[in-house]
Amino acid sequence: MISSPGSSRPWTTAVACLFLATCLLAQTAGPAPAPVVVVRAAKLLDVKAGKTISNPVVIIEGDHIKDVGPGLAIPAGAKVIDLGGATLLPGLIDAHTHLLQNYDFALGGDDNNMVLTVAQMSPAERALLGAKMGREDLEAGITTVRDVGNSGINGDVALRRAINKGWVSGPRIVACTRALSGVGGQFGHLQHEAEALVKQEYVEITTVEEARRAVQQAFYDGADCIKVIVNTGPRVVSLDEMKAIVEEAHRVHRKVAAHAIGDDATRVAAEAGVDSIEHAYVVPDGVLKMMAAKKIFLVPTDYPEEMYSSFLPESVSPEERKQAQSEMKQFVQGSRDRLKRAVAAGVPIAAGSDEYYQMGKRTRGESSVLIYEAYRESGLTPWQIIQAATINAAELLGWQDRIGTIEPGKLADIIATSADPSADVLELERVKFVMKGGEVIRNDVSAPHAR
Numbered sequence: 473m474i475s476s477p478g479s480s481r482p483w484t485t486a487v488a489c490l491f492l493a494t495c496l497l498a499q500t501a502g503p504a505p506a507p508v509v510v511v512r513a514a515k516l517l518d519v520k521a522g523k524t525i526s527n528p529v530v531i532i533e534g535d536h537i538k539d540v541g542p543g544l545a546i547p548a549g550a551k552v553i554d555l556g557g558a559t560l561l562p563g564l565i566d567a568h569t570h571l572l573q574n575y576d577f578a579l580g581g582d583d584n585n586m587v588l589t590v591a592q593m594s595p596a597e598r599a600l601l602g603a604k605m606g607r608e609d610l611e612a613g614i615t616t617v618r619d620v621g622n623s624g625i626n627g628d629v630a631l632r633r634a635i636n637k638g639w640v641s642g643p644r645i646v647a648c649t650r651a652l653s654g655v656g657g658q659f660g661h662l663q664h665e666a667e668a669l670v671k672q673e674y675v676e677i678t679t680v681e682e683a684r685r686a687v688q689q690a691f692y693d694g695a696d697c698i699k700v701i702v703n704t705g706p707r708v709v710s711l712d713e714m715k716a717i718v719e720e721a722h723r724v725h726r727k728v729a730a731h732a733i734g735d736d737a738t739r740v741a742a743e744a745g746v747d748s749i750e751h752a753y754v755v756p757d758g759v760l761k762m763m764a765a766k767k768i769f770l771v772p773t774d775y776p777e778e779m780y781s782s783f784l785p786e787s788v789s790p791e792e793r794k795q796a797q798s799e800m801k802q803f804v805q806g807s808r809d810r811l812k813r814a815v816a817a818g819v820p821i822a823a824g825s826d827e828y829y830q831m832g833k834r835t836r837g838e839s840s841v842l843i844y845e846a847y848r849e850s851g852l853t854p855w856q857i858i859q860a861a862t863i864n865a866a867e868l869l870g871w872q873d874r875i876g877t878i879e880p881g882k883l884a885d886i887i888a889t890s891a892d893p894s895a896d897v898l899e900l901e902r903v904k905f906v907m908k909g910g911e912v913i914r915n916d917v918s919a920p921h922a923r
């Protein structure tokens with residue numbers, strides 16, 4: 473409504489007075505102080521020192537940790553969340569996720585699923601799927617992920633932005649956009665006419681110049697990191713191409729994650745100086761030694777043995793089942809052995825799930841945290857596993873100043889378990905409390921007892 477000039481407008485005076493009063497108040501009061509929240513519990517895992525602190529008090533201001541220590545005084549007016557006998561630890565970090573993929577065993581293996589996913593789902597639809605997967609990760613205690621490709625054209629960047637803007641609830645995301653790969657990416661055989669699908673999921677490189685350009689493109693598209701598929705069958709990215717990728721990424725202080733399996737591919741990745749080698753189910757001792765010397769992380773995407781049996785469709789014959797199970801046993805033993813050798817060689821370990829199938833009724837988060845059980849089967853101690861999933865993974869992401877420990881100045885990403893996971897690491901499969909950036913995502917800790 474527009475009033476004519478000269479008309480009596482008492483309401484404008486009232487509005488002006490109100491506006492003036494608000495301005496004056498704002499000038500004198502300054503910005504409202506961030507709310508203070510205190511979380512207390514029976515124990516806290518100091519993952520940097522590898523020790524347990526009793527009677528911890530964590531003081532949180534806004535989204536950051538202001539102070540932490542045993543028996544600190546509670547600031548006046550703070551909101552107190554008392555988790556009783558629970559154990560606090562930093563939010564879990566999954567350094568290898570594919571939130572925009574949720575494959576179905578009933579459709580067959582990776583080849584069939586990839587064709588159907590890429591051909592049928594737009595990046596927008598996949599980002600919405602990622603919102604569900606991300607929410608499930610967060611509820612399981614995974615407060616940060618490094619999402620390493622297979623997200624259509626920049627669907628992962630869309631999801632990261634949506635989460636950062638608060639449109640949807642999910643973990644912090646370090647996004648890689650499309651993975652760089654040799655011709656055909658990780659697709660199985662396609663008719664020539666269908667090869668356009670590859671570009672939805674991968675950026676193919678066959679020369680050093682294409683490698684450099686692909687890294688530039690990823691950063692233009694919003695990537696935080698670079699993912700390279702070093703080998704798919706006999707298609708292996710060359711050492712010169714890998715070196716160009718690493719140089720181009722490191723020049724702007726970004727990290728490179730390399731999918732590599734087998735002697736040649738892991739050697740190419742390590743020689744090029746990538747920041748992490750993913751999977752490496754087969755890797756020679758010489759490469760492990762190089763990884764330790766260059767501080768290249770191994771991200772062992774391993775699962776408990778019984779998980780692999782659920783990969784078998786019901787339609788297989790008893791003979792096929794027996795054969796497959798014996799092959800799986802061998803594969804699992806090989807994986808356990810290489811993780812033991814990696815730890816013995818001094819290779820830093822960061823936890824990563826590589827979960828991208830619907831595992832029965834389990835949520836994405838519930839199946840992703842089963843990796844810790846596999847690490848335990850390789851002989852890692854609970855502390856080694858907890859560190860792989862917190863402080864080590866934070867360092868791999870380059871976010872060691874923001875997350876990975878419960879320390880002053882870090883983001884308030886805190887989880888809690890009923891019993892101490894440094895005694896029984898499988899407690900990490902039963903996270904009861906999740907806070908991300910000072911916001912309580914869930915709290916299923918039973919009513920605390922007076923202590």
Ligand SMILES: [Zn+2]
Binds near residue numbers: 826
């Ligand atoms: Zn993967």
